[in-house]
Amino acid sequence: MRTKNYPLRLQEKIAGYSFLAPTVVVLAAVVAFPLIYSLIASFYAYTFVSPGFKIFLGLSNYINALKDSYFWNSLIVTISFVLAVVSIEFVLGFIIALMLNRDIRFKGVYYTILTIPMLLSPVAVGLIWKMLLHPDLGVMNYFLSLFGLKHVNWLGSPIGAFWSVLFVDIWQQISFMILLLLAGLVSLPKEP
Incomplete structure (x- = not known):
């Protein structure tokens, strides 16, 4: 006799997502945030001596790197x-x-x-x-x-x-x- 494949109940889906959420948060904090921050900083005159987004340089950092x-x-x-x-x-x-x-x-x-x-x-x-x-x-x-x-x-x-x-x-x-x-x-x- 065949059993029907019922979709997961809402509670089981919520439980699955709640187990997945900490991993997504950690990955976002460890990978995504530094990546986005570095990408934004690459368009500014950002140094470790004077960190901050004060002087916008545009693509000049990339042009200087290619030269x-x-x-x-x-x-x-x-x-x-x-x-x-x-x-x-x-x-x-x-x-x-x-x-x-x-x-x-x-x-x-x-x-x-x-x-x-x-x-x-x-x-x-x-x-x-x-x-x-x-x-x-x-x-x-x-x-x-x-x-x-x-x-x-x-x-x-x-x-x-x-x-x-x-x-x-x-x-x-x-x-x-x-x-x-x-x-x-x-x-x-x-x-x-």
């Missing part, structure tokens, strides 16, 4: 970083996910080792790698000195900093890509 060479350099570096991180994480993550998709021994140990970096706080990871990459006292330079190589100032040059931060970001975030791709591989049927 600034630092802005374009930052944009190019950011796009390069994102493209490099995403492509390297995807390729390495896919290779590792393919290896973990096989029946291998100690699969649980490999999962644990691979997910530990993802569970660490980005601030902690940054501090750990800052110490490891220290130009004088870092472990990386210690290993280089064992082979008779000079110490490298990993974070002292723009190119060195770019590749060091790229490596650290990939080291921490590749776990997520591996798990994501592995979940897709596991859901595929085993037969050809």
Whole structure:
């Protein structure tokens, strides 16, 4: 015997909205308000030294940003970083996910080792790698000195900093890509 799907009663709808309301309020306070405030402030001569909406500048802040060479350099570096991180994480993550998709021994140990970096706080990871990459006292330079190589100032040059931060970001975030791709591989049927 079929039962009819009756619409939710008004009380149940009110209860659902009342559970949803605190989340909407928090999101509005944390995301929407600062976003709108920043957008409005971008049209004024707003600084942290003298905050306020006294002098209206219109689009001149945006025009000045587009004329600034630092802005374009930052944009190019950011796009390069994102493209490099995403492509390297995807390729390495896919290779590792393919290896973990096989029946291998100690699969649980490999999962644990691979997910530990993802569970660490980005601030902690940054501090750990800052110490490891220290130009004088870092472990990386210690290993280089064992082979008779000079110490490298990993974070002292723009190119060195770019590749060091790229490596650290990939080291921490590749776990997520591996798990994501592995979940897709596991859901595929085993037969050809």
